[in-house]
Amino acid sequence: MKDFAGKVAFITGGGSGAGLGQAKVFSEAGCRVVIADIRQDHLDEAMAYFRGKKAEVYAIKLDLTDRKAYAAAADEVEKVFGSPPQLLLNTAGVNTFGPAEASTFEDYDWVLGVCLGGVINGMVTFVPRMIKAGKGGHIATVSSWGGFMGGATTAPYSAAKAAVNNLMESYYLALKPYGIGVSVLCPTGIKSNIGESTYTRPRHLDNTGYNVTDKTIEFMRKHYSYGVDPVDLAGILKRGIENEQLYVLPFTNAEQMLRDNFQRVLDFSTPEGCRRQDDLARQRAEQRGRGGDPYSTTDSGWGKARADLTWVNESARAKK
Ligand SMILES: NC(=O)c1ccc[n+]([C@@H]2O[C@H](COP(=O)([O-])OP(=O)(O)OC[C@H]3O[C@@H](n4cnc5c(N)ncnc54)[C@H](O)[C@@H]3O)[C@@H](O)[C@H]2O)c1
Numbered sequence: 001m002k003d004f005a006g007k008v009a010f011i012t013g014g015g016s017g018a019g020l021g022q023a024k025v026f027s028e029a030g031c032r033v034v035i036a037d038i039r040q041d042h043l044d045e046a047m048a049y050f051r052g053k054k055a056e057v058y059a060i061k062l063d064l065t066d067r068k069a070y071a072a073a074a075d076e077v078e079k080v081f082g083s084p085p086q087l088l089l090n091t092a093g094v095n096t097f098g099p100a101e102a103s104t105f106e107d108y109d110w111v112l113g114v115c116l117g118g119v120i121n122g123m124v125t126f127v128p129r130m131i132k133a134g135k136g137g138h139i140a141t142v143s144s145w146g147g148f149m150g151g152a153t154t155a156p157y158s159a160a161k162a163a164v165n166n167l168m169e170s171y172y173l174a175l176k177p178y179g180i181g182v183s184v185l186c187p188t189g190i191k192s193n194i195g196e197s198t199y200t201r202p203r204h205l206d207n208t209g210y211n212v213t214d215k216t217i218e219f220m221r222k223h224y225s226y227g228v229d230p231v232d233l234a235g236i237l238k239r240g241i242e243n244e245q246l247y248v249l250p251f252t253n254a255e256q257m258l259r260d261n262f263q264r265v266l267d268f269s270t271p272e273g274c275r276r277q278d279d280l281a282r283q284r285a286e287q288r289g290r291g292g293d294p295y296s297t298t299d300s301g302w303g304k305a306r307a308d309l310t311w312v313n314e315s316a317r318a319k320k
């Protein structure tokens with residue numbers, strides 16, 4: 001897709017961070033933008049930003065894990081704009097971190113429910129409508145560099161993002177004949193509010209195995225006050241969409257990072273390679289001042305288990 005003028009863009013998570021950056025960039029490019037978000041305060045702040053500007057932006061409060069509500073949102077878009085979107089941006093996501101062995105069913109259900117389930121809901125809701133409308137279009141999903149590898153304290157998030165990369169490959173192939181392009185954006189750090197994710201965690205999924213406190217949320221907020229600016233990131237995504245790229249990798253050394261990553265996969269397929277990867281992990285931890293322990297966490301407790309999960313033994317982990 002090269003011409004965005006007059007196109008309807010539906011952006012999940014459009015009230016904050018990467019999604020709000022996309023709303024700014026694609027409305028500037030001429031799109032009529034729908035921002036869908038679970039947080040009313042994010043929608044209100046975003047709409048306040050656009051008030052008085054030339055942009056045509058419409059807000060829908062939506063929990064994208066709710067399939068009925070998603071279908072109703074799609075109906076509303078067609079009613080308001082006379083057409084399903086030509087540009088679908090699956091951007092909403094949440095994260096929470098802790099040792100894989102501490103993860104509860106609820107940790108998986110929440111993170112996979114939003115980061116993978118929400119994308120699936122977007123695809124199943126909108127793809128048939130986009131095909132039937134016969135106008136072609138483009139779908140881009142925000143994944144993460146974390147989708148290329150697992151992490152000892154990132155299991156649900158990494159699994160969701162890996163699945164999303166794979167899912168977009170399938171749709172890329174399937175939707176080409178319909179003139180619908182597909183991209184997956186894999187950023188590292190974005191300046192955003194994702195550190196507050198836990199505020200939108202549903203009550204029935206609040207049993208986490210991780211240490212989530214006001215202090216860890218504050219630490220996460222600080223952590224995500226650095227990173228790529230959402231508007232710059234949306235500009236990179238726009239160029240990727242214009243170029244019909246499947247993967248959009250928003251960093252300068254992407255080729256080397258991917259080569260190192262595939263070397264990692266090759267290494268893990270031999271005993272010597274596994275030892276090499278262990279050594280590399282130790283060296284990296286050393287460089288980060290973690291005394292050679294790749295699995296230790298910071299003073300904030302970010303990435304630690306809930307204190308009562310006695311089988312998660314931080315000191316045993318450190319000795320291995
Ligand atoms: N922040 C980073 O460093 C980083 C790095 C790589 C990838 N990402 C990805 O970028 C995407 C955007 O996140 P962000 O960093 O801009 O965070 P953000 O929190 O600023 O924005 C995400 C938005 O999604 C909304 N949301 C959460 N759950 C939802 C639900 N169930 N239904 C509808 N909306 C929901 C939130 O309310 C929020 O407004 C996510 O997919 C995230 O995984 C973020």
